[in-house]
Amino acid sequence: MNILLRIGLFAVGLLHCVHAFSWQDTDNDGVPDLKDACPHTAADTRVDARGCEKSKRVYLCLPTMSGETYPAQCKLNESVSVHFRFARAEVDYSQWRSIASIATWLTEYPIQLCIVGHTDNVGTAEFNQVLSYDRALSVKKVLVEDYGFSPSRFCVAGKGSIQPIASNASAAGRAQNRRAEFIVQPR
Template sequence: MRHIILSLAVVSVLVSSSSVAYEVKGHPAFTPYSGSVATRRDDDGFKSYALVTAVNEKGKTDEEVLQTLKVKGNVIRFSYENPKDRSPHEVYTNYRQGFEKGGFKILFACVADECGARYATSRWARVTGMRYFTPEMRYFAAKGSRDGQDVYIAVLVAKARHQVELVEITQMETGLVTAESIGEGLKAEGRVVLDGILFDTDKATIKVESKPALDAIATFLRDHAALKAYIVGHTDGTGEFEHNMQLAKDRAAAVAAALVNDYQIAPERLVAHGVGSLSPARTNKTDAGRAQNRRVELVER
């Protein structure tokens, strides 16, 4: 049976042994697989986290074999014992289907030898900090959101145990755009939100506070001279549709013009488009959602 349910209810699991009984507090983003025994929760706080997004058997170093997307946020790690009457495949499939039904996008998945099994014990432990590796290992990484907040998750299932690790992209991350984060975003998804680009209300005038973000974007484009990109403007759903379409295009054009005129980026590398409210990142029913929908993205072409 498949029992995982993406839930907004806080889950608490009682853990017992011959010498101790204590409570492992769960997380509202997921419910542990039915019958699992929670053995540990680590709240690591705000830190960088390496999310495995590809395995390259031809690589030589840890970083070449296990390619990662580095994200920063509030990191929480959970460890569980598998139900004795369930296979690793059942546990893995249940978590994966549950997160997908909850709106999470799978960034990478591997099973057994696809994970580079002969490297598992050493490389996976060093790169990810995860603990449980057996020839039956299964892993997936995904990205989703909860209450307007981006959440990355990694699930590793071994023969007798499994781990669920979450990275909540917190407010400490907001507005931080670097050449490195742009590259990581394009590598993972082919597009990246240009946080820190600010405009006057209902206008395409870029605020002076946007300079650090523009500096970072220009640095990335200079470091990747062959890359060509779309600059895509987005708005929230407030106001007239045609007005929002034009505003989104004008804002994208303003960013492209700033990069060309102020940073000498070749104009043929950048094409500006506006999609208005056609592609929201979040719901337009809340202030937080509308704020995240008003954005400019860099899309590789």
């Protein structure tokens, strides 16, 4: 009897482990939450590979190199960033939703984007310059390899720690500064 109880408990534990490590799909559209650009799709809605309703468009207002917004009818820039862990250039799965939004937007607008990487102020200027460039390159790699965009649609740049958006005096501020941003390139 003792062995049967142990086997039963093991089986229940195994089921809980499988559930804990499975991809979560909150809206049950077949696209994991971490890659779902439209995470609140209604039930029985046909979605594309990004998890968005096939007829629905995702609109973003991105900054241009001249400081305006694109598309021109936009009134306010939307902040779309990919954030990174300390001293890392790999794109974390938690950031795929931001990349999916950009990918959806890129299918609507045949423009070129510059992906600009940034760091916090920890480390040398030389290290941060290389790291910021590598971050932008990592985002480009995801857009090219996982979403199928042409590499020629993107430029990459690294700004190191010279353009913080938050104070580097706190851990939360430094985390905000470890990012890659998207800027529309002029034609």
